[in-house]
Amino acid sequence: MNKIFEFCARNTWKLLGTLLVLLAVFPFVFTSSYILRIAITVLMFIVLSLSLNLLIGYLGQMSMGHAAFWGIGAYTAAILSTKLNVSSLGTFLAAMLVAGVFGLLLGLPVLKLKGYYLTVVTLGFCEIIRLVELNWMDLTRGSLGIAGIPPLNFFGKAFKSSRSVYFIALLLVIFTVYLVHSIINSRIGLAIMAIRDDDVAAASIGIHVFVYKVMVFIIAGMLAGLAGAFYAHYISFIDPSGFTTGQSMELVILAIFGGLGSIPGAILGATILTVLPETMRALMEYRGMIYGIIIVVMMLVKPDGLLGRVNFKYIRQRLSAEKAKKQEGKSHE
């Protein structure tokens, strides 16, 4: 296992390039709309898992309300595009904005809370948002849901085929990975992780805990809102039953299964846990149970998630240090 990680760390850029090429070729190799549908779902869950990872993995705030932001984004996009005929670019931006505002609304008051109190408040937040979606008949049509959401259209051009939707989803994933990666590897990221490890110590060295926490809540909310807008346009029908607390928990499971605080982990977790239930279609009614068993066994065998303890940056540094040592040894000879 270590060898694989070392190999990955050594050839990060080559592997990344290969992966991108493979992803670009993918829809031309697998043209079946069923497989493409799974691929698009996977890509969307990657965005959600990454945004949640920012909250749980990097900031250390156990949020159980992430599906609410997803739903807010989806409903914003659905309402704007069906009632006001806004194009997808507009709905995407609006969904991010609205979800971000709700991120702020949730973030501001819960900042004094710690641990499980925060978890329960986010959980209550998710339930309240779902019930508003369910009961505000004029705006959301309640449990009937909003149907007939137009497909994605940018600059007057509609993207209807699965292949084009796939590429838009891929672009969203690349955007999200780039954003999360640059946040984590900046001063902000260091501050966030310092807050995660010890917020009192972080405050004492001049990190503005409050600002950073609110910032992460807003960014995570916006990304989830973006995924929601994409989902609404893609699936063309949404109803409140998709954005429940149960769904929030599944998102948490995605993030933890892959490994908290790891971008490749979040991607891997979302991919495996989305594809896995599809491969078990034959077992239909046992699917949920097997899913549960996998999670329990996974936690027993590898409690940190798949890539939770694997720090590629550290492995790379170690490898280059070893290399430098070897060269030094040679030059001494």
Added chain:
Amino acid sequence: MFLQQLINGITIGSTYALVAIGYSMVFGVLELINFANGAVYMLGGYLTLMLYTGLVGNFGLSFALGILLTGAIGYCIDRFGLRRLRAKKVPKITGLITTLGISTIIENAVRIFFGSETKPYPNRIDFGQITLGGVTISSSQMIILLVSVFLMTITSLMVYRTKMGKAMLAISQSQEASLLMGINVNAIISLTFIISSALAAIAGTMVGMYYQNIDASMGFSVGMKTLASAVLGGVGVLPGAMVGGVLMGVFETLGASYISSGYRDAISFAILIIVILFKPSGLFGRKQITKV
């Protein structure tokens, strides 16, 4: 009208309190939210029903067996799901995910074996009703209240007055030190799980009888509500969990009848959030002091 709703609220709230005690006890000992507790509550109701219709036919006996079986399942959750995690000293969040997984397993198993449609439930505690000054109290309500109060008293006595309770307190402070003092840590933790599961089973069965139906999804929503009530009262404090549970029941019943039935749960969650924001450690919780 108001008094009537208040009584209905207290009745359902007292069953929430029983489940909330389970959350609170496990949290007190392990600092872990046992998300499987809601599923266990639902499972308890189903097991009693299964024993009643399938095997025994005697409700009292099947109720007792149902409680025992659910307790055994509580033991299994701890023994096979969580004990090894404790031994490995993994972060607390891992245990939480395990309990989420277990709750998924239980819910889906129930769906497979019993079907996901709502099932009728026999009400064996319905002996008529009495009317007192315009307020109608059915015998089911009285029995539920009495049983809940009785169980709450017993559990409180057990936790605050016996050696076992002292052992729980010791474990919550330090597992290593408790081991050194000769406390059988694993046994006490298992016992906590057994008690919390048995309480949940009793609550599940009583609610099944009260509403005269049961379905597989009831575990989840009640799990959320009772977890919220445990936090409302202050996690880890038993009287807090009881008051929280009753308050939750009253809020939701009054909210449903005076404001809007669709927003019933939203109202109780909104109140929960407001309380936590003003009193972050819950109504009865001790203020946490951050040591640096």
